[in-house]
Amino acid sequence: GNSVTQMEGPVTLSEEAFLTINCTYTATGYPSLFWYVQYPGEGLQLLLKATKADDKGSNKGFEATYRKETTSFHLEKGSVQVSDSAVYFCALSDRSQGAQKLVFGQGTRLTINP
Amino acid sequence: DVKVTQSSRYLVKRTGEKVFLECVQDMDHENMFWYRQDPGLGLRLIYFSYDVKMKEKGDIPEGYSVSREKKERFSLILESASTNQTSMYLCASSLPGTGVGNYGYTFGSGTRLTVV
Numbered sequence: 491g492n493s494v495t496q497m498e499g500p501v502t503l504s505e506e507a508f509l510t511i512n513c514t515y516t517a518t519g520y521p522s523l524f525w526y527v528q529y530p531g532e533g534l535q536l537l538l539k540a541t542k543a544d545d546k547g548s549n550k551g552f553e554a555t556y557r558k559e560t561t562s563f564h565l566e567k568g569s570v571q572v573s574d575s576a577v578y579f580c581a582l583s584d585r586s587q588g589a590q591k592l593v594f595g596q597g598t599r600l601t602i603n604p
Numbered sequence: 605d606v607k608v609t610q611s612s613r614y615l616v617k618r619t620g621e622k623v624f625l626e627c628v629q630d631m632d633h634e635n636m637f638w639y640r641q642d643p644g645l646g647l648r649l650i651y652f653s654y655d656v657k658m659k660e661k662g663d664i665p666e667g668y669s670v671s672r673e674k675k676e677r678f679s680l681i682l683e684s685a686s687t688n689q690t691s692m693y694l695c696a697s698s699l700p701g702t703g704v705g706n707y708g709y710t711f712g713s714g715t716r717l718t719v720v
Contacts, residue, residue, distance in 0.1 A: 522705035533608075533694055533711035541706060579647070583705040590635055590654060590704050596646040 492517045492584050496595035499577075503570055504603050511565040511598050513554075513580035521582040523547075523556055523563040524592065528577040537565075537578070572602045607631075610695050610712035617719050623682040625715050627695030634700040636678035637709065638662075638670065641692040653678055654700065685719045692716050 497512040515521065522541045526534040538547030543558035552567045563580060580595040611626035627636065637652040639662075649662030651670040659670050667689060671679045678697075682689055693716075696709040 522708075524708045526708075526711075531714075531716075533610075533713045534696075534709075535711070536708050539708060581708070583708070590698070590700060591637070591649070591652065592704065592709055594647045 492521070492582060492593045494580050494582055494593055494595035496578075496580050496598050498596075499598040500601060501598060502601045502603065505572055506569045507602075509565070509567040509570045509574070509600070511578055511580075511600070513563045513565065513595060515561050515563065515580075515582050517561075517582055517584045519584045521584045523554070524581040524583070525552070525554055525563070525565050526579040526581060526594075528579065528597070530576070534579060570600075570602050572604055575600060575602045608695055608697050608710050608712040610693075610715050612715050613713060615715055615717045617682075617685050617717065619686060619719060621682075621685045621719075623685045623717070623719075625680040625682075625693055625695075625717070627678045627680070627697075627712055628676050629678075629697040629710070630676065631697060631710065632675070633697035633710075634675070635698040635704070636672065637696045637698075638668075638678065638680045639694045639696065640664070641694055641714075647694065650680065682717075687719050690717060690719045 493516045524539045525537040527537045528534045538549040540547040540556035546555045554565045577597045579597045581592040608629045638650040639647045653672045669681045695712040698709045
């Protein structure tokens, strides 16, 4: 079946540090891949997405590249801010299976210290 | 601005009460979902619906039911609330079929339910 594995948190960084949150997936078809962000006390918001291999999604300084050869979609940001403190979820949708649901990773809590 | 609106941000209920959590979306989405979120357990799917009057069980449906009488509204019902149902509840909606892969879900802001 389809699954998403994220690096375990929590992750704590200093402001202006480089961020990587690892995400790998297992899918039987051709998934779309997503990163969602959840700020404290809020619901999830779509951060970025990629719908086919080698696509790069980007938003708010965050980037992730869809790597079919390594089945990965790692989230990166060059210089994090305190306001980036949140929980980040990687997710996939496997269109070839006719699935209409997203499969989520467990989430990674990120804390940025000033 | 398109929205998924959950009726309450915070709710406190007593054990044994019947609890209704309401979710309304204004995007004309066919698909709607209810998740609960607990520390260390991620998002767990309770119920979902692909059409009016249609419902399907997710991974943890026990103790819950749902109602979808209109396309825009999806209600989660706790038949007899228990303390182990204290959690953050998240509603989401999406387009059908390939729309999920192209656009993902839109989530509401969540309802933090405490059962005492």
